Amino acid sequence: MLIDTNAHLGPWPFSHLTEYSAAELVAHLGKHGIAQAVVSHLGAVFQPDPMPANRLLLAATRRQAALVPMPIVNPMLANWREQLDLCCAGTALRAVKILPNYHNYSLTTSRLDPFVAELKKRGVRLVIGVRFEDVRHRYFGLRIKCVPQAAIAKFLQRHADMQVLCLGLSLPEVRELAKTCPNFLTDTAFIEWIKSMEVLSGEFPIERVVFGSQTPFFVTRASVDKLTMAQLSAKARAAYSSVNAQRFFSL
Amino acid sequence: MQAIDIHTHPVFLHKGYSKKEIDEFASYGTAHGIGRMVALGDVLAYGRNPNAKQIAAINDQTAQVVRWRPDYYIGFCYLNPTLGAKAVEREVERCAPYGFRGLKLEVANNARDACMAPVMRAAERLNLPVLQHSWSMTNIKQRSFHTDPADTALLARRYPNVQVIMAHLTGCGFRGVLEAKGIENLVVDTSGAFPEANILEYAIEHLGADHVVYGSDLPIRESSVTLGRILGSKLSESELKKVLITNAQRILKL
Numbered sequence: 098m099l100i101d102t103n104a105h106l107g108p109w110p111f112s113h114l115t116e117y118s119a120a121e122l123v124a125h126l127g128k129h130g131i132a133q134a135v136v137s138h139l140g141a142v143f144q145p146d147p148m149p150a151n152r153l154l155l156a157a158t159r160r161q162a163a164l165v166p167m168p169i170v171n172p173m174l175a176n177w178r179e180q181l182d183l184c185c186a187g188t189a190l191r192a193v194k195i196l197p198n199y200h201n202y203s204l205t206t207s208r209l210d211p212f213v214a215e216l217k218k219r220g221v222r223l224v225i226g227v228r229f230e231d232v233r234h235r236y237f238g239l240r241i242k243c244v245p246q247a248a249i250a251k252f253l254q255r256h257a258d259m260q261v262l263c264l265g266l267s268l269p270e271v272r273e274l275a276k277t278c279p280n281f282l283t284d285t286a287f288i289e290w291i292k293s294m295e296v297l298s299g300e301f302p303i304e305r306v307v308f309g310s311q312t313p314f315f316v317t318r319a320s321v322d323k324l325t326m327a328q329l330s331a332k333a334r335a336a337y338s339s340v341n342a343q344r345f346f347s348l
Numbered sequence: 349m350q351a352i353d354i355h356t357h358p359v360f361l362h363k364g365y366s367k368k369e370i371d372e373f374a375s376y377g378t379a380h381g382i383g384r385m386v387a388l389g390d391v392l393a394y395g396r397n398p399n400a401k402q403i404a405a406i407n408d409q410t411a412q413v414v415r416w417r418p419d420y421y422i423g424f425c426y427l428n429p430t431l432g433a434k435a436v437e438r439e440v441e442r443c444a445p446y447g448f449r450g451l452k453l454e455v456a457n458n459a460r461d462a463c464m465a466p467v468m469r470a471a472e473r474l475n476l477p478v479l480q481h482s483w484s485m486t487n488i489k490q491r492s493f494h495t496d497p498a499d500t501a502l503l504a505r506r507y508p509n510v511q512v513i514m515a516h517l518t519g520c521g522f523r524g525v526l527e528a529k530g531i532e533n534l535v536v537d538t539s540g541a542f543p544e545a546n547i548l549e550y551a552i553e554h555l556g557a558d559h560v561v562y563g564s565d566l567p568i569r570e571s572s573v574t575l576g577r578i579l580g581s582k583l584s585e586s587e588l589k590k591v592l593i594t595n596a597q598r599i600l601k602l
Binding site for chain 2: 112113114115129230231232233234235237287289290291292293311312313314315316317318319320321322323325326327
């Protein structure tokens, strides 16, 4: 069974991506053996307040048991507690995603401290969206960069008692972060090199990797085949495919 | 289905110098359904502008790869057009016994540059395809030496008797596909970049399935992903066969 931790609903204005309805996304992922997916709404990336998109997400996924909504919160907005209230009330999932670069703040700011403290108090998991796409050839007008590895490291060190899932890390970034930070998980979407899964399982604790398809940005089958065709131990395969995601998200 | 991968680097950044490594690379490909691979050489081993001696070393190593596994690898001759007409012609001549099936160009210069003329004349004379590294230079400000899809398209238009392969469909982007549209002697390879959705279908729609050919860019990428992005796109059986097999057979004269 595959659990996808990196899938999206909603529109992306900068490329020809397929905009799935919740039912279409379930059918599409199911066709590729993905039984459950943690999804966010891309409308929350660019709009000044993520909550309208989060409400759409919660409504769209209400009747889709295979989709687990993961709201996007902007902790720099004055109403971040209200955002958390709504997100936690509307979903069984105890996790929120933040997008520091798309929401114009640094992971190193101390303004995140009360937000993180509140997450810990409520028992809510934190997910950091590091990148959505390859910046080399995306829409020229979009200047937002990926979350810098150094800032992620500082954040992880500052909150060393907290496990954080980073979505969209590359293999070199995982390698660098692993040197100083034992408290992060990574998804598989942007990790690529020949035999990437085998390499990753040899270098990085297997309990800290979760499957991510990056649908609809990526061809879902390509992301799935990367994992299912890899020569992994049964333990690593199960961990990457579902066990780690189940544990992290309490699914 | 045994696909042909038109864009690989079995020797890459000074790795792959033993027969064992080359055999393992081939076994990896076979296990993923790749019947044959084009070996393009360790093109960045000495930086972007290698001298004649370095070019010769890279081509000798490609020839060694093919000698080790002639059943699997097809070699391309790597050239640096900025070394001048004599150096280009000398290297093409020197490599003739190797039986290379194409010429490979990287980032020594832009494909618009006048120094391309000897390369293209050699390609025309020997009836060899030219595989030109290409990437959108919209965000990467290196166009003085790094080829944009518009430059590769111009190259193909200037030399209509030479089969040109524009590398890296995803890096060339939707704009790159439109640059390539309507140029009979130009095909785009699918190598490189992440498996971004919908661009392959867009390329098939605008260029036709005869003008898109499978490539991976191994070992920078992996076959499960590069094949998965083809097999997971909305292509007909006939289109799949062209992209994965018959276009490469035509280009490589297999």
